[in-house]
Amino acid sequence: MSIHAVHRAHNHLAWDNSIPPVITIKSGETVSFDCLDASNGQITADSDDSALAALDFARLDQVNGPVYVDGAEPGDTLQIDVLSIETADWGWTATISGFGLLHDEFATQTLKTWKLDRRGGFAWFDEAKGIKIPLRPFCGEMGVARAAKGAFSTIPPYHTGGNIDTRHVVAGSTLYLPVEVKGALFSCGDGHAAQGDGEVCGTAIETPVKATFRLTVRKDKPYTKTPHFKTPPVTVQGEEYYCTSGLDPDIKEATRAAVRNMIEFLFLEKNLTRTEAYMLCSVAGDLRMHEVVDMPNFLIGMMLPMSVFEK
Structure with a gap:
């Protein structure tokens, strides 16, 4: 299977279906991305608070791509299978x-810089106080081009993805995005080493990442x-979830739309009546605020453990 590469220079600052693709791949092929952090390199491991005053907001949240997927x-x-996410050895919040x-x-x-222990899989928030953050790296930006003409900011999320900032889409996860234009035109970026649901202060542990995805066209998920x-399994019990948003x-x-x-999904994939599906959501589903700071849109998730379907 061919492996393609998208480099740091292959980036753009808006979702715009007129941006030409940097590579074209076949459905099911693998692409590696080398992405700067969300500041587009304006913040480094040696930066201090003064770097924040000098930030050029027009350069923030760049994404790498786009990738044209044949078919x-x-x-x-x-379908985006997340095969691997590798962070740098530093990050910032x-x-x-x-x-x-x-x-x-x-x-x-206020700027906080982190040393990321990639081998140990954690970063110290405050070593003296014993506050340690486990690393669960992911890309905050994952999206495809919109059908509407024009340039759309990479700051908010959209129905086609974008700045979804969803911490559960780690290595081993699979993301599904609705295609609105021929070739899909997939891009990604905004590497995070760790984040809580909602990213309430507006930043996670921001970091450059190298990410590898398998991109597959699906005709059976209308x-x-x-x-x-x-x-992938995300709890001590080895739970697996399916999420809608x-x-x-x-x-x-x-929130109503997520449910x-x-x-x-349950009606079409699990052969439940809509009333049964509604009841199952009530007794087994978890609502999560995945993205609440990138206005004008809120992204709310409904997560359902797949173990409820085990025979």
Whole structure:
């Protein structure tokens, strides 16, 4: 199977279906991406708080690509199997003026840099206090081009993906995105070494990453209207989840859409009636706030453990 490469120079700052692809691949082939951090290299391991004042926001959240996938047509689903994510040996987190869920309460700009122990799989938040963060690297930006013409910011998430900032899409996970343009035009970036659901201050442990994905066109998932994903075992019990999402400027409507999309998945994939599916969501599903800071849209997930289907 061919392995293709997208380099750091192959980046863009908007979702725009007029951007020509940097490579063309066949469905089922593998692509490796070499991505700078979300600051586009403006913050380094040696930076201090002054770097935040000098940030050029127009350069933030670049994505690498796009990749044209032969056979992908509007109405299809692009399956992205996350094969590996490798971080740098450093990262950063910051409170940035005007950014984040509580930006009005944390107006002072503060930068924290991290040393990432990739072999041990953790980073010290405060070694003296014994506060250690496990590393679960992923790409915050994973998306395909929108059908609408024009340039769309990489800051918010969309129905086609984008800045979904969903910490569960780690190595071993599979992401499903609705295709709106011929070739799909997949791009990714915004490497994170670790993040909590919601990314409430607006940054995770931001880091450059090298990521490898397998991109496959699916013709049999017409219900994929927003990002869906399947996780590897993520709990002590070895649980596996399937997740649907809802996306809307109104958080209630985003939540309703996440549940509605799970009902549709269960109806079509698991042969449940919609009433049965609704009840199953109520007793076994978990709602998660995956993305709550990149306005105007909220991304809410409905996660269902796959063990409920084990015979």
